[in-house]
Amino acid sequence: MALHQPQTSFDLLRVPGLGRLLRWRWGRLVMQLVMLALALLVIYDGLTGPQLASQNIAAVSVWVHYRGLVMLALLLAGNLFCMGCPFTLPRTLARRISGRGRRWPQALRNKWLAVGALVGFLWLYEAFDLWASPWLTAWLVIGYFAASFVLEALFAESPFCKYVCPLGTFNFVASTISPLQIAARRADVCRTCVGKECVNGSPQTLGCGTELFVPQIKSNLDCTFCLDCARACPHDNVALAARKPLSEFIPLPVRPFASGAAATRLAASAWPQRWDVAFLALVFAFAGLANAFGMTPPVYTLAATLSRALGTRSEALILALIFGLLMVLLPAALGLGAAWLSRRLGAAQDRRANRGSLRVVFARYAPTVAPLAFAIWFAHYWFHFASGALTIVPVTQNFLIDHGVTLLGSQPNWSLGPIMSEDAVFLLVLAALATGFLSSLYALSRTAAAEGTLKAARRAMLPWLALWMILALAAILIFSLPMEMRGMIG
Numbered sequence: 001m002a003l004h005q006p007q008t009s010f011d012l013l014r015v016p017g018l019g020r021l022l023r024w025r026w027g028r029l030v031m032q033l034v035m036l037a038l039a040l041l042v043i044y045d046g047l048t049g050p051q052l053a054s055q056n057i058a059a060v061s062v063w064v065h066y067r068g069l070v071m072l073a074l075l076l077a078g079n080l081f082c083m084g085c086p087f088t089l090p091r092t093l094a095r096r097i098s099g100r101g102r103r104w105p106q107a108l109r110n111k112w113l114a115v116g117a118l119v120g121f122l123w124l125y126e127a128f129d130l131w132a133s134p135w136l137t138a139w140l141v142i143g144y145f146a147a148s149f150v151l152e153a154l155f156a157e158s159p160f161c162k163y164v165c166p167l168g169t170f171n172f173v174a175s176t177i178s179p180l181q182i183a184a185r186r187a188d189v190c191r192t193c194v195g196k197e198c199v200n201g202s203p204q205t206l207g208c209g210t211e212l213f214v215p216q217i218k219s220n221l222d223c224t225f226c227l228d229c230a231r232a233c234p235h236d237n238v239a240l241a242a243r244k245p246l247s248e249f250i251p252l253p254v255r256p257f258a259s260g261a262a263a264t265r266l267a268a269s270a271w272p273q274r275w276d277v278a279f280l281a282l283v284f285a286f287a288g289l290a291n292a293f294g295m296t297p298p299v300y301t302l303a304a305t306l307s308r309a310l311g312t313r314s315e316a317l318i319l320a321l322i323f324g325l326l327m328v329l330l331p332a333a334l335g336l337g338a339a340w341l342s343r344r345l346g347a348a349q350d351r352r353a354n355r356g357s358l359r360v361v362f363a364r365y366a367p368t369v370a371p372l373a374f375a376i377w378f379a380h381y382w383f384h385f386a387s388g389a390l391t392i393v394p395v396t397q398n399f400l401i402d403h404g405v406t407l408l409g410s411q412p413n414w415s416l417g418p419i420m421s422e423d424a425v426f427l428l429v430l431a432a433l434a435t436g437f438l439s440s441l442y443a444l445s446r447t448a449a450a451e452g453t454l455k456a457a458r459r460a461m462l463p464w465l466a467l468w469m470i471l472a473l474a475a476i477l478i479f480s481l482p483m484e485m486r487g488m489i490g
C-alpha cells in the first residue's frame with residue numbers, strides 16, 4: 001500500500017475557530033440545514049411563485065447563482081457544495097430503513113453510470129428548458145431528495161454520491177484542480193492505527209461514506225469534503241491541507257504504506273488507471289463545450305438540419321443525437337485515437353519508454369484535460385453569473401412583497417443584473433480559458449516526462465496537445481458567439 005502525504009503545512013482544520021467549527025460534531029449538519037432551507041425556498045417559490053424564470057427564486061438561484069458560486073468555491077477551496085449538500089440529510093431515516101441492507105452491485109462500482117447520469121442531466125436541462133421553468137426546477141430538487149433517499153434506503157453504504165449523482169460527479173472532477181485536499185497529518189500515526197476509524201467509522205461516528213482511506217488519498221475524486229473522517233479519527237490525524245497547484249496531475253514519489261521503508265518509487269498518476277475514470281474526464285471537457293454550444297445560434301441551425309434530414313420534430317430526440325455525438329462519441333473516438341497515436345509515437349522514438357496498454361496510456365493522459373475542462377465550465381457559468389448576479393435582489397424583493405413584507409422596498413428594482421460589463425466578462429472568459437489551457441499543457445508535459453527520454457516524451461504528448469488545442473480553440477470560438485442570457489430579466 002502506498003502512503004500519501006500533504007505537500008504543504010497549511011491545514012484548514014488548524015485555523016483557530018474555523019477548524020473547530022468544521023470538525024464539530026454538528027458542524028456539517030448546521031451547513032446542511034442552511035442549504036435545506038434554501039432548497040425548500042426553491043421548491044416553494046418554484047411551485048407557487050411567478051413562472052417567469054427571471055422573476056423566480058428557483059430559476060435564478062439554481063441556474064445563475066448556484067452554478068457561479070460553486071465554481072468559485074471549487075477554484076478557491078474545494079468541494080464545498082457536497083460538504084453542505086442538503087440531499088443527504090434524510091440519510092439517517094433512510095439508514096434506519098435499510099439497516100444492514102445490501103451492498104451496491106459490483107458491476108456498478110465504477111463511473112459509467114455517473115457518466116450516463118451527467119450526460120442525461122445535461123440533456124434534460126436543454127431538452128426540457130429547465131432553466132426557463134421554475135416549476136420543473138422545483139421538481140428537479142424534489143427528485144434529487146427522492147433519489148438520494150431511495151438509494152440510501154435500499155443500500156447499506158452511500159452509493160448515491162459516489163456512483164450516481166450528476167452534481168457530485170461534476171464536483172468531483174472539477175475539485176481535482178482545487179487547492180485543498182484531505183490528507184493524513186502524520187504517516188507514522190496511521191501506520192500504527194488499529195481501528196482505521198476514518199474509513200471504518202465507530203459506534204459513535206460515521207466513517208467515509210465513499211470509502212476513501214485517508215492516508216492513501218491522492219486525489220479529490222470521490223471526496224465530498226464531508227469531514228466525517230476528521231470527526232471519526234481518534235488520533236486527530238486528518239488534515240484539510242493545502243497542496244501545490246495541479247499536484248493531482250503530476251506523478252509524485254510515494255512511500256510504501258505497510259512496511260514503513262524509506263524507499264521511493266514514481267507514482268504513475270493520482271488517478272486510478274481505469275477506462276471509466278479517464279473517460280469521465282474527457283466527457284467533462286466535451287460536455288462543457290456542448291453545453292455552451294447549446295446556447296448559441298449555430299445549434300438551432302444544426303437542429304433544423306437534423307430535423308429535416310430525419311423527418312422528426314422531436315426536440316428531445318434531436319438534442320439526444322447532438323449531445324450523444326458531442327458528449328459521448330466524440331470524446332471516445334478522439335480520446336482513443338490520441339491514446340493509440342501517443343503509444344505508437346512514443347514507442348517509435350524509444351522502445352524503452354514508459355509505455356503500457358492502450359488503457360494505461362489513455363488513463364495516464366486523459367485526466368490532464370481537467371484544468372482546461374474546468375476553465376470551460378468556469379467561463380460558461382461565470383458568463384451567466386457576472387451578467388446576472390444582482391437579479392437575485394429584485395427577485396427576493398418581489399418574493400417578499402408578494403408575501404406582504406416590504407423590508408427591502410415596496411417596488412422591486414428590476415434594473416439590477418450584471419456585476420461586470422460585457423467587455424470585462426469576455427476578458428474574464430478569455431483569461432480563464434488561457435489559464436486552463438496552459439495548466440493542462442503543464443500537466444501534460446509533466447505526465448509525458450515519465451516516458452523516459454525527452455524526444456519520446458515530446459512525441460507521446462503530441463496527439464494530446466493537438467486535442468487540447470482543438471478544445472481550447474473551439475471554446476474561444478463558442479464564447480465569441482452570441483449566447484442566450486438565461487435566467488435574466490430580458
Ligand code: SF4
Pocket residue numbers: 184189190191193194195196197198199214215232233234235236237238
Ligand atoms: S483513523 Fe486517523 S490515524 Fe487511523 S488511519 Fe485513519 S486518519 Fe490515520
Ligand code: SF4
Pocket residue numbers: 182207208209210211212214222223224225226227228229230
Ligand atoms: S475522505 Fe471521505 S469522509 Fe473524509 S471528507 Fe472525503 S468523503 Fe468525507
